Amino acid sequence: MSWLARILSGALAVACAGCLVIFQGGSLEQSGRSELQTPRQVDSAMKAFFVDGSTAVFPSGGHITEDSILGDGTLYSLGLADTTRVTALPLDALVGIEAFQGSTNGPASFLASVSLTAAAGFGSVVLFKALFGSCPTFYTATADGELLQAEAFSYSIAPLLEGRDLDAITLRPDADGVLRLELRNEALETHYINHLDLLAVDHAPGTRVIPNDRGVPIGVVEEVPPLDAIDGSGRRVLSSIHASDDRAFASLDERIANTTSEDPSDFVELTFPRPASEDAVLVLRVRNSLLTTVLFYDLMLGQAGVGALDWIGRDMARIGTVVEMGKWFQESMGMRVEAHDGDGWVEVGRVPDTGPIAWEEVGVRVPVDDGDVVRLRLRFLTDAWRIDRVSLGKATRIGGESRIPIARVIDDGVLVDDSIIRRMAVPDDDYLATYPGTSVSLEFDPTSQRPGLERSYLLASQGYYTEWVRPEWLRGAQEPEIFRPGEDTVEALMALWLSKKDDFEADFYSSKIPVR
Amino acid sequence: MTARRDVSRWLGISLVVGALLGTTGCAIRSGINPAASPVADSPHGATVVVDWRGPDTLHVRDRAELIAVADTGVILLHDRVLVYYPVGARGVFRVRGAPGVSVIDMRDPDPIDLVDVAPYARHPFGLDSGALDRLLATLGRDNVLVRRLP
Numbered sequence: 001m002s003w004l005a006r007i008l009s010g011a012l013a014v015a016c017a018g019c020l021v022i023f024q025g026g027s028l029e030q031s032g033r034s035e036l037q038t039p040r041q042v043d044s045a046m047k048a049f050f051v052d053g054s055t056a057v058f059p060s061g062g063h064i065t066e067d068s069i070l071g072d073g074t075l076y077s078l079g080l081a082d083t084t085r086v087t088a089l090p091l092d093a094l095v096g097i098e099a100f101q102g103s104t105n106g107p108a109s110f111l112a113s114v115s116l117t118a119a120a121g122f123g124s125v126v127l128f129k130a131l132f133g134s135c136p137t138f139y140t141a142t143a144d145g146e147l148l149q150a151e152a153f154s155y156s157i158a159p160l161l162e163g164r165d166l167d168a169i170t171l172r173p174d175a176d177g178v179l180r181l182e183l184r185n186e187a188l189e190t191h192y193i194n195h196l197d198l199l200a201v202d203h204a205p206g207t208r209v210i211p212n213d214r215g216v217p218i219g220v221v222e223e224v225p226p227l228d229a230i231d232g233s234g235r236r237v238l239s240s241i242h243a244s245d246d247r248a249f250a251s252l253d254e255r256i257a258n259t260t261s262e263d264p265s266d267f268v269e270l271t272f273p274r275p276a277s278e279d280a281v282l283v284l285r286v287r288n289s290l291l292t293t294v295l296f297y298d299l300m301l302g303q304a305g306v307g308a309l310d311w312i313g314r315d316m317a318r319i320g321t322v323v324e325m326g327k328w329f330q331e332s333m334g335m336r337v338e339a340h341d342g343d344g345w346v347e348v349g350r351v352p353d354t355g356p357i358a359w360e361e362v363g364v365r366v367p368v369d370d371g372d373v374v375r376l377r378l379r380f381l382t383d384a385w386r387i388d389r390v391s392l393g394k395a396t397r398i399g400g401e402s403r404i405p406i407a408r409v410i411d412d413g414v415l416v417d418d419s420i421i422r423r424m425a426v427p428d429d430d431y432l433a434t435y436p437g438t439s440v441s442l443e444f445d446p447t448s449q450r451p452g453l454e455r456s457y458l459l460a461s462q463g464y465y466t467e468w469v470r471p472e473w474l475r476g477a478q479e480p481e482i483f484r485p486g487e488d489t490v491e492a493l494m495a496l497w498l499s500k501k502d503d504f505e506a507d508f509y510s511s512k513i514p515v516r
Numbered sequence: 517m518t519a520r521r522d523v524s525r526w527l528g529i530s531l532v533v534g535a536l537l538g539t540t541g542c543a544i545r546s547g548i549n550p551a552a553s554p555v556a557d558s559p560h561g562a563t564v565v566v567d568w569r570g571p572d573t574l575h576v577r578d579r580a581e582l583i584a585v586a587d588t589g590v591i592l593l594h595d596r597v598l599v600y601y602p603v604g605a606r607g608v609f610r611v612r613g614a615p616g617v618s619v620i621d622m623r624d625p626d627p628i629d630l631v632d633v634a635p636y637a638r639h640p641f642g643l644d645s646g647a648l649d650r651l652l653a654t655l656g657r658d659n660v661l662v663r664r665l666p
Contacts, residue, residue, distance in 0.1 A: 045556040049639065053647035059557040076559040078647055079654030095641040100556035419576065433567045433577055435608065 040064040045100045046071070051093045053078030056086060061099070067091050135355050136191045136434065138459060139182040140171060149181065152193075152461035154288070154355025162194065162464040164427075166211040168361050171198070171457040179404070179444040181459070185434040193434065195427040195462040198404040198444050202453040207396055209456035210283065210361040213337075213349045217401055217458055218363050220281045223393035227273060227373065231255075232266040232382075241268070241390045244285055244359075251383035256498050259382040261490045264332065266382040272374040272392040281363045282337060282349075282376060285389040288356045290505055291497050292333065292384060298496055332490070335385055337364045340375035356508070359388055365395065382494065383501075401458075402447050410441040427462050553636065554612075561638030562611050564592055568663065569606035582611065584642055585634035587627050590620075591660065593638075598652065598660045605663045611636065 042061040048069055049055055055076045062071020068088050075084045135151040150167035171179050179198065185191050199217060201209045207219045229238045233252045240249040251266045259266075272280075337349040349364035368374055374392065378385075405425060409416045423432040434440075449455050555562050561582035568576050580592035580599065589602040590609065601607050607622040611633055620629050634640055643651065652658060 047556075047559075049641045051644070051647075053639065053643055053651060055559045055638070057557055057559055074559075078643075078650050080559055081654055098635055098640060100553065431577060435567075 042097075042099045047098045047100075048073075048089065049095045049097070050089075051095055055080075056089055064091075064097070069094075069097075135187075135189075135357070135465060136193065136461070136463075137184045137186055137357060138167075138169070139184065140169070140180065141182070146182070148358050150360070150459050151355040151357040152196075152459070153463050153465070154353060154357075162192075162462065164195075164215060164460070164462045166199070166215045166217070167358070167459045167461075168210045169457055169459050173446050177446065178407075179446055179457070181442045181444070183434070183438075183440050183442055185436055185438040188436050189465045191434045191438075191463060191465045192431040193424055193461070193463040194431050195460070196406060196424040196442070197460055199401045199458040199460055200404055200447060200449075201398050201401045201456045201458065202450040203398045203456065204396070205454050207398065207454070207456075208283065208361075208393070209398060209458070210363050211458065212281075212363045212365065213351050217398065218281065218365075219396040219398035220283055220363055220393040221396045222275070223283060223391040224273060224275075225391050226270045228271040229390070230269050232268075237268060241387050244389045246388060249385075249387040250289065253498060256383050256494050259490060259494045261488065264381055264490045265379050267377050267379040268387065268390075270376045270378070270390060272376065274372055274374050275368060275392065275394060277394050278368050279395070280366055280368050280374065281393050281395050282366050283361065283363050283389075283391045283393055284335075284351065284378075284387065285359050285361050286335065286351070286354060286385055286387050287359050288353050289383055289386050290356050290501065290508055291381070291493070292353060293356055293508070294497050294500065294504065295493050332381055333384065334380070336379045337366065338377040338379060339366050339369075340377070341367075341369060342371075345377055353384075363393075366392075381490070383497065399450065399453070403460075404444045404447060406442050407445045408443040410443065416440075431463065555636045559638065561593075562633070562636040565610040565612065566592065566594070566601075567608045567610075568601075582633070582637045584637050584639045585630055586642075587630055590622070590630070593655075596655045597657065598655065600660050600662045602663065607663065 041063050042058075044061050046058040046061050046069075047055060048058070056069070056073045057076070058069070058071040058073035060072060062069055062073065064070075068090055070088050073086050073089075075086045075089065076082070135154040137148060138150045138152065139146045140149055141147075147170070149169040149171070150165075152167070153163045153165045169181075171181070173179055183193075183196075201217055201219075203209055203219055204221075207221050208223070209217055209219055212218045225242050226238060229236065229241055231237050231249070231251070233255050235252065237249050240247050249268060255266050270282075333353050335351040336347050337351065338345040339348045340346075348366050351362050351364065354360040354362070366374070366376055376392075378387065378390075406421050409420050420432060423430045553562070554560075564580050564582050566578045566580055568578065578594050580594035583591040583593050583598065585591075587603070589600055589605075592599050592601065601609075601622050603622060603625060605622045609620045609622065611620065620626075620633065639647075648660075652660070
């Protein structure tokens with residue numbers, strides 16, 4: 001077992017070398033016994049290490065003479081079981097001393113070297129182009145190849161922002177009677193998955209089962225497309241939002257350029273034929289544009305430069321910062337659904353941001369007033385959304401849903417330990433962490449289906465992720481500044497978005513981290 | 517353990533690490549104030565959040581204490597068990613409170629990162645074999661758990 005000798009010797013070599021390692025903004029001086037210069041006054045925290053494995057800590061420093069260390073300290077035995085207050089210790093059995101010098105830098109930047117590690121793992125070419133991100137992605141295999149089904153808990157960018165997500169997915173048992181989903185991490189992010197399972201909903205044929213804006217499954221029937229659709233620029237956009245064809249609504253560049261903090265929104269006004277019922281469900285097939293991603297990457301992290309490390313590692317761990325961010329996001333982001341009550345527009349629902357990768361279907365219950373038509377309006381931060389399809393339907397009762405837990409996880413053809421499944425079984429303090437390039441197959445055993453009914457599946461997920469700070473973010477900033485949402489945030493965001501959106505969109509979707 | 521008497525390797529690796537330290541001495545690394553590290557006034561080593569992936573498991577997250585570091589691997593203390601992660605193991609360490617270096621991927625760690633993080637171990641200057649035996653005894657163990665390579 002040569003490793004042991006090596007680790008012992010390697011560590012001891014530090015003492016032999018007796019070097020000085022200086023960190024920016026402060027220093028850690030490490031001196032082996034033979035290199036120690038005396039007498040010496042140390043005014044910062046100091047630790048002394050002895051041959052028998054004991055350690056002495058002098059929080060306020062001390063004085064080192066030719067044969068002793070003097071100061072108020074505590075001597076800890078090997079294993080730390082015993083402690084003794086000391087004021088002087090002999091140097092004859094000393095291995096070395098560490099002195100922790102103070103200075104002006106801030107607290108821990110826990111991602112400080114992530115970018116360097118990433119560069120080693122993936123190569124600088126991939127790294128510098130790695131724009132893709134924002135969440136775990138889920139795929140299914142089809143006869144035509146893989147199909148992106150969902151992205152989970154988008155924009156849950158810190159532990160305190162951990163979110164739940166519910167996504168309608170198209171899933172059928174394979175030839176073995178097993179439901180399979182592939183879970184991937186295709187971004188330079190660490191994903192922390194707390195909970196993951198399927199919801200199975202049995203329902204009458206012809207029913208669309210989707211989550212509503214509060215994350216609850218609902219059934220919709222008798223959908224009709226809008227009669228008309230006009231955006232905030234006065235453009236007729238019906239052809240863009242009429243069908244699920246990936247021809248989607250986007251705001252005009254002129255509208256983006258004229259967006260201000262006082263008038264931050266674009267909108268799409270919809271006219272539907274009045275249904276017979278007193279309320280209806282507005283069905284949306286939407287996803288975010290990359291505007292929110294630019295906000296995150298460039299304004300929050302990129303312009304913060306080195307400060308981004310502190311923002312992620314420290315500020316986003318503070319409830320105050322998260323509340324501030326959450327309030328700003330609540331006010332600025334998401335899609336508001338408004339209904340015209342005859343006198344004016346009344347907000348009736350709000351669709352949270354869904355992420356920029358997968359199309360997501362969501363339903364919002366809306367009132368139906370007297371008249372021949374129903375007038376609804378989608379209002380959102382200019383160009384923050386892509387709208388692929390809009391329809392108005394009738395809510396219908398669906399049977400109770402059943403939960404299907406993960407039965408097996410297959411990693412590169414190998415069945416993995418059940419402890420991995422347990423980490424995703426319930427929302428608790430246990431997480432499964434995945435890193436860029438991860439791809440595993442999740443297998444579910446379907447429950448029996450009620451006779452005469454169809455079945456739909458939804459993917460329920462909970463977790464958060466942390467972004468890997470890119471080298472160019474650290475290098476690019478001239479005057480690092482921690483992001484704080486302010487009055488000029490919208491103007492800065494729109495100017496930035498307008499300048500880079502075309503290239504960014506092209507690069508983003510082509511820069512996924514390759515998976516195994 | 518015979519390894520504890522492997523003096524020739526001891527000397528060879530000492531020279532390697534010594535050379536590394538020599539070339540990196542006084543290196544400027546971006547990071548935090550070392551005096552702000554919780555390690556500064558504690559006998560413990562830095563806390564390490566370990567995301568480990570074995571030959572037949574997915575990632576498992578553990579919290580451990582950094583005990584000693586060398587160019588060949590890292591020893592952590594987890595639940596009163598000394599665990600050795602050799603270089604090449606599929607483990608990622610998030611080291612809390614170690615300025616400059618905070619994440620080490622043991623599959624292919626930068627030797628400089630190992631050198632930088634070593635001072636934040638409980639025993640930055642290492643332990644001789646006798647001290648290791650005594651440490652194991654205080655923990656009620658007679659050996660170190662070695663993480664297998666994938």
